[in-house]
Amino acid sequence: MGTKVLRIFVALVCFMVISVPLPAHHGSAGYDMDKELVMKGTVTEWLWANPHCFLKYDTTDDKGEVAHWAAEVSNPIDMTKRGWSKHTLNVGDEVTVTVRPAKNGAPVGQLLKVVLPSGQTMIGWNPAVR
Amino acid sequence: MRKLFAGPAFALLAVLAFSYALRAQTSPPQQPKPVTTHKEIPAPRRDLSGIWEVADRMEGISPAGVKSHAPFTAFGANIANNIYKPGDGPRRVPIGLVNDPLDSCDPAGFPRNLLFELRPFQVVQTSNQLLMLYQYQQVWRVIWKDGHELPKDPDARWYGYSVGKWEDDYTFVVETVGMDERTWLDNAGDPHSSEMRVEERYHRVDRDTLELTVKIDDPKIYTEPWLARDRLRLKLLPQGTDTMEMICAPTEAEEYKKTMAVPLSK
Numbered sequence: 001m002g003t004k005v006l007r008i009f010v011a012l013v014c015f016m017v018i019s020v021p022l023p024a025h026h027g028s029a030g031y032d033m034d035k036e037l038v039m040k041g042t043v044t045e046w047l048w049a050n051p052h053c054f055l056k057y058d059t060t061d062d063k064g065e066v067a068h069w070a071a072e073v074s075n076p077i078d079m080t081k082r083g084w085s086k087h088t089l090n091v092g093d094e095v096t097v098t099v100r101p102a103k104n105g106a107p108v109g110q111l112l113k114v115v116l117p118s119g120q121t122m123i124g125w126n127p128a129v130r
Numbered sequence: 131m132r133k134l135f136a137g138p139a140f141a142l143l144a145v146l147a148f149s150y151a152l153r154a155q156t157s158p159p160q161q162p163k164p165v166t167t168h169k170e171i172p173a174p175r176r177d178l179s180g181i182w183e184v185a186d187r188m189e190g191i192s193p194a195g196v197k198s199h200a201p202f203t204a205f206g207a208n209i210a211n212n213i214y215k216p217g218d219g220p221r222r223v224p225i226g227l228v229n230d231p232l233d234s235c236d237p238a239g240f241p242r243n244l245l246f247e248l249r250p251f252q253v254v255q256t257s258n259q260l261l262m263l264y265q266y267q268q269v270w271r272v273i274w275k276d277g278h279e280l281p282k283d284p285d286a287r288w289y290g291y292s293v294g295k296w297e298d299d300y301t302f303v304v305e306t307v308g309m310d311e312r313t314w315l316d317n318a319g320d321p322h323s324s325e326m327r328v329e330e331r332y333h334r335v336d337r338d339t340l341e342l343t344v345k346i347d348d349p350k351i352y353t354e355p356w357l358a359r360d361r362l363r364l365k366l367l368p369q370g371t372d373t374m375e376m377i378c379a380p381t382e383a384e385e386y387k388k389t390m391a392v393p394l395s396k
Contacts, residue, residue, distance in 0.1 A: 030225045030394035
């Protein structure tokens, strides 16, 4: 019984987190809200800018093919409140990135979290964290 | 064994009792500290000075537009349904079709700056003006409070012409006309015309709390006046708060479009 209640509670919390609207004036219609991709990559650029900061990184698949990805988070003011800065990511950093990818298959996404070379996990596009 | 501890224990009790008695004689009686609530700190009279922030940050940002609005007129409905292509709200379109003027860093304008991305802003009062300095887009408004009249046939301005007056010691009412029709009301692509009149009511509940109500009156677009903000709660931030800047720079926006928006819309 207790486990069931706990599951319902966790499901409700997840629902509440997911259904919070995203703080952007361009919406999130282009992203697949039901999908998350986790990938290892190398930072090629970290743009600390308005209207959104975004990370560019390269991934390499098993065949050695390199893909150029970009993933966005919120603006510098919001990200500062979440503990990010212009120095959080640096060119050449080996990172593990979790993104909500584009519906159309383009190598872009919303940056949900990134694991830094230090092992620290930074929460990205998560409106529940303010 | 018991006797071994009895002596020191008695001595300890004696010391404690003595120190308590001494403290009771030399210190004022300890009273529970009164709980100070914001309500107990009265607001200064006729003063909105300070840095204010919406208490519920997401409500200030309002990414999906206003909660509700009066029905559109036929003219208003045509603009909303056929001309404006918002990226959010009930009429949102895929990102590649969005024609929100903010995407190219046009000014948000008034009153969109109160209905979207209402972030910290500072109020400065002078003898004849009340100035509002906004973090978002780093813009300011001048509100005349010296008896200026609103212009009868104003040239359009992104932030309009504003006059204000104290309705009572804690309520400042602002009337604004002459807004540029190129701006949207909110993130959902709700339109307005150049005939719109906007009334803002700033009611200072106590020192740390302000309530903002925004009334839209635009008979060309909406069938009746309506409230776009209804007693939205704002909290006073500490004096030393750095409001920072949040500027949409066209070059940065272009880079964002090229990297994110264009691939998304293919």
